[in-house]
Amino acid sequence: PTLPEEAKSTVGVILKHTPLPESLAKDSRPHQILARALAVLAHIGLVAALVAVGWRHYDRPISGLAVAASYLISPYTRIALVDPGQVLPAALIVTAILVYKSPIAASVLIGLAAGWMPACVGLIPLWAGFYRGRGGWRFLGVAFLTLVICVALGQMVPMVAEWARALGARSLAEAGLVPSAIAPPSGSFWADIDVSYRLPVLIAYLALVTLSSVWPTEKNLGELIALSAALLVASQFWYIDEGGTLVLLYLPILLLMMFRPNLAHRRPITLPISAKLVQQPLSSVR
DSSP states (O other), rough: OOOOOHHHHHHHHHHHHHHOOHHHHSSSSSHHHHHHHHHHHHHHHHHHHHHHHHHOOOSSSSHHHHHHHHHOOOOHHEEEEEEEEHHHHHHHHHHHHHTOOOHHHHHHHHHHHHOOOGTTTHHHHHHHHHHHTTTHHHHHHHHHHEEEEHHHHHHHHHHHHHHHHHOOOOOOOHTOOSSTTTOSSSSTTTTTOOOGGHHHHHHHEEEEEEEESSSSOOOOHHHHHHHHHHHHHHHGGGGGGTTTHHHHHHHHHHHHHHHOOOOOOSSSOOOOOOHHHHSSSOOOOO
């Protein structure tokens, strides 16, 4: 059945005022349709994951609804409505927070996010530090294996790289992680700036990744969310293509950090009773 005239006009207005990013607008019509469909599915999955995190880990369903509502009414959500390059890795990261008790599932999700958006690579050592002594090496191996598979498919199978690029995936060249990186003329924090000035910033970012992966030594879920948001925000300062404008990448995790309660009891695996007794401070003898 055909759409009514009012529905057609509404759809036309939406498509007119929510154009694809410039990198996606050059693609063919099937690519554009799939990019919009993927963006819609990613938004729906992200909102569902935000609500589920509030329900399961914050122990307050209203907190999850508040986070989801704040995300939906954010102006940048409207601006990047049809950019799956940002919203898909954000949805994967929030889903990894939802299933953080399973290191394998979380590692696959974080590895996929890093393979889709190079700005997420710094999350791998951070999350490995979160699972240290409780499946950390397993997480690190699976996450890097997932990342390597994504990169290998993009390099060895041209069709996969073409479709991934059409759907919003970012490359290492766009991130500025190749020797021949060139600053874009506009639309980035590094527009028309010599890329050699990025080197100290990138070194500082790597130092931040190293520090956050080893300290604090025993991270809880609240600290993991806060440090993940910090690394995603910090990645904007060295990311070349659209660096500083990828707000939707870190916005959901930032909102989770703002609404989070005390999550000190949320850890990868419950400590044994003997370990809990050792960690308890001694009380004074009366």
